Amino acid sequence: MEIILKEKIREAVKALFNNDLSSDLIQIQETRKDFKGDFTLVVFPMLRFSKNTPEKTGELIGNYLKENFKAISGFNVIKGFLNLEISNAWWAEYFRNLALSRNYLESSTVSNPQTILVEYSSPNTNKPLHLGHIRNNLLGYSLFRILSTVGHRVIKTNIVNDRGIHICKSMLAWQKYGNGETPESSGMKGDHLVGKYYVRFEQEYKSQVENLIRGGLNENEARNSAPMMKEAREMLLKWEAGDREVVELWKMMNSWVYAGFDETYRKLGVDFDRIYYESETYKFGKEIVIEALKKNILYQNPDSSIWADLSAEGLDQKLLLRSDGTAVYMTQDLGTAADRYREYHFDKTIYVVGNEQNYHFQVLRAILKRMGYSWADGLIHFSYGMVELPEGKMKSREGTVVDADDLIDEMQETAREVSLELGKLAGFSGDEKQEIFRKIGLGALKYFILKVDPKKNMTFNPSESIDFNGNTGPFIQYTYARIRSVFRKAEQLKLNARADSISDSAAGQKEVDLIKLIRKFPVIVSDAAKEHSPAIVANYCYELAREYNQFYHDFSILNDENSEVRNFRLILSDVISDVISKGMWLLGIEMPERM
RNA sequence: GGUUCCGUAGCUCAGCUGGAUAGAGCAACAGCCUUCUAAGCUGUGGGUCCCGCGUUCGAAUCGCGGCGGAAUCACCA
Numbered sequence A: 001m002e003i004i005l006k007e008k009i010r011e012a013v014k015a016l017f018n019n020d021l022s023s024d025l026i027q028i029q030e031t032r033k034d035f036k037g038d039f040t041l042v043v044f045p046m047l048r049f050s051k052n053t054p055e056k057t058g059e060l061i062g063n064y065l066k067e068n069f070k071a072i073s074g075f076n077v078i079k080g081f082l083n084l085e086i087s088n089a090w091w092a093e094y095f096r097n098l099a100l101s102r103n104y105l106e107s108s109t110v111s112n113p114q115t116i117l118v119e120y121s122s123p124n125t126n127k128p129l130h131l132g133h134i135r136n137n138l139l140g141y142s143l144f145r146i147l148s149t150v151g152h153r154v155i156k157t158n159i160v161n162d163r164g165i166h167i168c169k170s171m172l173a174w175q176k177y178g179n180g181e182t183p184e185s186s187g188m189k190g191d192h193l194v195g196k197y198y199v200r201f202e203q204e205y206k207s208q209v210e211n212l213i214r215g216g217l218n219e220n221e222a223r224n225s226a227p228m229m230k231e232a233r234e235m236l237l238k239w240e241a242g243d244r245e246v247v248e249l250w251k252m253m254n255s256w257v258y259a260g261f262d263e264t265y266r267k268l269g270v271d272f273d274r275i276y277y278e279s280e281t282y283k284f285g286k287e288i289v290i291e292a293l294k295k296n297i298l299y300q301n302p303d304s305s306i307w308a309d310l311s312a313e314g315l316d317q318k319l320l321l322r323s324d325g326t327a328v329y330m331t332q333d334l335g336t337a338a339d340r341y342r343e344y345h346f347d348k349t350i351y352v353v354g355n356e357q358n359y360h361f362q363v364l365r366a367i368l369k370r371m372g373y374s375w376a377d378g379l380i381h382f383s384y385g386m387v388e389l390p391e392g393k394m395k396s397r398e399g400t401v402v403d404a405d406d407l408i409d410e411m412q413e414t415a416r417e418v419s420l421e422l423g424k425l426a427g428f429s430g431d432e433k434q435e436i437f438r439k440i441g442l443g444a445l446k447y448f449i450l451k452v453d454p455k456k457n458m459t460f461n462p463s464e465s466i467d468f469n470g471n472t473g474p475f476i477q478y479t480y481a482r483i484r485s486v487f488r489k490a491e492q493l494k495l496n497a498r499a500d501s502i503s504d505s506a507a508g509q510k511e512v513d514l515i516k517l518i519r520k521f522p523v524i525v526s527d528a529a530k531e532h533s534p535a536i537v538a539n540y541c542y543e544l545a546r547e548y549n550q551f552y553h554d555f556s557i558l559n560d561e562n563s564e565v566r567n568f569r570l571i572l573s574d575v576i577s578d579v580i581s582k583g584m585w586l587l588g589i590e591m592p593e594r595m
Numbered sequence B: 001g002g003u004u005c006c007g008u009a010g011c012u013c014a015g016c017u018g019g020a021u022a023g024a025g026c027a028a029c030a031g032c033c034u035u036c037u038a039a040g041c042u043g044u045g046g047g048u049c050c051c052g053c054g055u056u057c058g059a060a061u062c063g064c065g066g067c068g069g070a071a072u073c074a075c076c077a
Helices: A001-015 A044-050 A054-068 A088-101 A131-149 A165-177 A188-212 A217-224 A229-242 A244-268 A278-293 A328-342 A355-370 A374-378 A404-421 A430-451 A473-492 A509-519 A521-531 A534-554 A563-586
Strands: A027-030 A038-044 A070-077 A081-086 A117-118 A153-158 A274-277 A306-309 A316-322 A348-354 A379-384
Touching: A001 A027, A001 A038, A001 A044, A001 A153, A027 A153, A044 A054, A044 A188, A054 A081, A054 A217, A070 A088, A070 A473, A081 A088, A081 A217, A088 A509, A088 A563, A117 A131, A117 A328, A131 A153, A131 A244, A131 A348, A131 A379, A131 A563, A153 A278, A153 A328, A165 A188, A165 A244, A188 A217, A188 A229, A188 A328, A188 A430, A217 A229, A229 A244, A229 A509, A244 A404, A274 A278, A274 A328, A278 A316, A278 A328, A306 A355, A316 A328, A316 A355, A328 A355, A348 A355, A355 A374, A355 A379, A374 A379, A404 A430, A430 A473, A430 A534, A473 A534, A473 A563, A509 A521, A509 A534, A509 A563, A521 A563, A534 A563
Parallel strands: A117 A153, A117 A348, A153 A274, A348 A379
Antiparallel strands: A027 A038, A038 A081, A070 A081, A306 A316
């Protein structure tokens, strides 16, 4: 419509003022709610051609359009704004075509599909997932759905940080204090068990450091010379050397962790197409580094550590191989990136990683570029903000970390309590209820996190923030469930609604408002894909649900005596439930048929 | 100090490719269940869009400069 309007306006300006307008001067926008009309032309840019007041110019263009374009049923001019009214018949026809095709996303498809890797989750295998990982997983997964919906070939990848000093810490503490404890013997989820020993390590290490400081060492010396840390380092060296005993222990404990992660991923509803392990990519990283050293792209210190000098790029010196020859984080990421390019020849790799690593990715790209990899420009750091608690930041040392599994369980429990209190779901079997509580609890959690702009730090209040009113997942789910309920009722009454019999005259103002909202959907999705922001979709779903709820209250959908109006409203409800569930699907949120 | 990000109602957040009187929800108060699900709807109150300057017919939105907050600048990952 906007495109046709622009063409007509250009025509009008040509006829009235004898001037060829460039199309960027024609600004069409949706008319604000409190004014009469559907689309608004901003006439200010045309004043220099009309040589007239804004009001008069608007009048002239409005009159021309009304006479020459039958979709325009009227207009009004306020200050420099020409508000054009589109006839309800036009809207009804537009909606009829939409309802028949049901192809809401057609216009959001990109013309140049790309191969895009989305890396998300990226857990360390020394402790369970927490709230921060939840944000990461939800963003990554939703990004996958949004990008593939607009036509890209998207590969979900996960890089598991399964090697490094942190793993050795858990292993060491388990060796010392574990007494052979296993997930089976303890009944603990594997990732939680391993996490327990990581905490144990930190406790012992801390007390050793304190003792050494009391013995007269400064903090740095104490940290480096504490026996726990020394042993962990030795273990890492043994691991890199392939020591059989250490590797066996490592394999066993990692397998526990993976079983635990799989369960959490399954509960969250996320998955991966390709999982990388740093234990498999770090060697390739080392090779790349050594090769670059030979080409004098990097330099070596007397202690034989290898560095990149990035001062020319405005960055620092960056260590790439330790003096003892072991790899650091950056080494692995270099290897992983190169490995992936070999495998997929991606156009882009999107790293869903917290903003505390902004610097890391700047450096990563700079080093790869310097090494001559042109694809380094396709590496995108999708940087998201931290999740904070009302009391402040989550700190594992202070035990203020919100565990992912606990949180998911709590959300479902809350859903159960609220539902029962409201007296919903009488007459459902236990399994059916459980499934509905699961959808609602998870929907609340996912929506709450995804509705916030990913860039921003966000506050998560586990006890209060998740209520089920207002701008929440359950509100949107509720709206959907209501619509489904209307249709169950319609079936009972043997009403059938047909999109091809939508009548031109049955559209009222509220219906047109809703149709306008539906029209936005493809734009929203392509924006979300461009901006990498599921939040755009989330807030749109809320807006649609809120508008629909008002409609639901103001108008009787089933009981209208005029069958044309009833038909129109039924189809409208159906289309809206389609769009809402599609939108929520993009966020990875399931919709219950009843709640 | 360098770099990146953020600053909108008491709180949590939208709005930002410049457009009219800046929006929701929560919290507070007042109403609405014999009619398709009240997890809902309606109404009232609540604002120096951090500050200043600039660009413009027009700035929450763009630019520059401040102020405030966060992250990061490890032989941790």
